[in-house]
Amino acid sequence: MGVNTKYSAVIFDLFDTIVDFHYSKLPLVTVNGTGVHTTGRAVYEVFSAQYNGVDFERFYDVFKTSFEEFEELKRSDQREYPxxxxxxxxxxxxGIDPGRDSAELAGRMSSAHMNTLxxxxxxxxxxxxxxxxLHGKYRLGLISNFDHSPTIRSLIGDLNLTKYFEAVIISAETGWRKPRREIFNKCLDQMxxxxxxxxxxxxNYEADIVGAKSAGMDAIWIRKKGATQDADTTLPDHVITSLPEILEVL
Ligand SMILES: [Mg+2]
Known part of the structure; x- marks a missing residue:
């Protein structure tokens, strides 16, 4: 590696770029006779302490479909919701209306989910x-799409990553998700x-590459196995298959 004089800064995505996510490390739960690694049981325990009468199978079914609905809403709005x-x-x-306690219970369910995740x-x-x-040769930043910023802030601290990044931008704090240029601009402004x-x-081709290019940045795509890009849209400046290959570009 030399120093690529075109760039003074390298800004990273977090998940599946620097930090990996291993579902196999989540608790193993049996659902309808099948083993599943999920946070669902931990969330159910919080829920069922307050409401009985919903069995875990039914809860888990709605747990999954609500998640899909929530993710679709975020994707279509390109907004981050808590x-x-x-x-x-x-x-x-x-079909449960906990009335004014709704936010309190949902908050505790969210904490159980995050602690397990x-x-x-x-x-x-x-x-x-x-x-x-790269540290010391380039200024470094981080932009993550994630809906719970305390989890990211403590993760970065626990992993001893704080010293590397001048700016850590989390969609939960900006309200916008990648690929919206606003979240990229926030990082550029801060740096x-x-x-x-x-x-x-x-x-992530859509969030990271299309997003960064729309904000006027160059982009390096870590193309994971099976990942696809839209045929005739934005092209990354470099395509690699694993993170260490960026040292051949930078
Ligand atoms: Mg990612």
Whole structure:
């Protein structure tokens, strides 16, 4: 690696770029006779302490469909909504109206979900080496689509990543999700750099590549197995298959 003089800054996506998510680390739960790694049981325990009469199978079914509905809403609006809203929606879809306690219960369900989900988050085994190689040569930033910022802030602290990043931008705090240019601009503003000086690195074609290019940045796509890109739309500036390959570009 030398120093690519075109760029003064490298901005990263978080999940599946620097931090991996392992569903196999989530609790194993039996649903309709099948083993599933999920946060659903932990959330159900919080729920069922307050409401009995809904069995786990039914709860889990609505837990999944509410999640899909919530994700679709976020995707279509390109907005980020607080994670607890997913559980407000779940309660509604179960036909339960806890009245003014709704937010309180949904908040506790969200905490149980996040604490359990955290078990699956681990630093990619090559990530620290890459960050060490770039740190000091480039200014580094991070932009993550995630609906619960305390989880990201504590994860970054726990993994000892704070020192690498000048800016950590989380969709839960900006209200916009990648690929919206607003979230990229927020990071550029915070680092006080121009889009042309920065290159973005991420694995999600739509969120990361289309998003970064629309904000005027160059983009490096970590193309994971099976990932596709729209045939005639935005092209990444570089395509790699694993994070350490960025050292050949930078
Ligand atoms: Mg990602």
């Amino acid at each position: 994670n607890m809203e997913r559980f407000v929606l779940l309660l509604k879809n179960l 955290r078990l699956g988050m681990e630093m990619g085994y090559q990530s620290r080496g890459v960050l060490d190689a 006080d750099i121009e889009a042309a000086e920065a290159v973005f690195v991420g694995d």
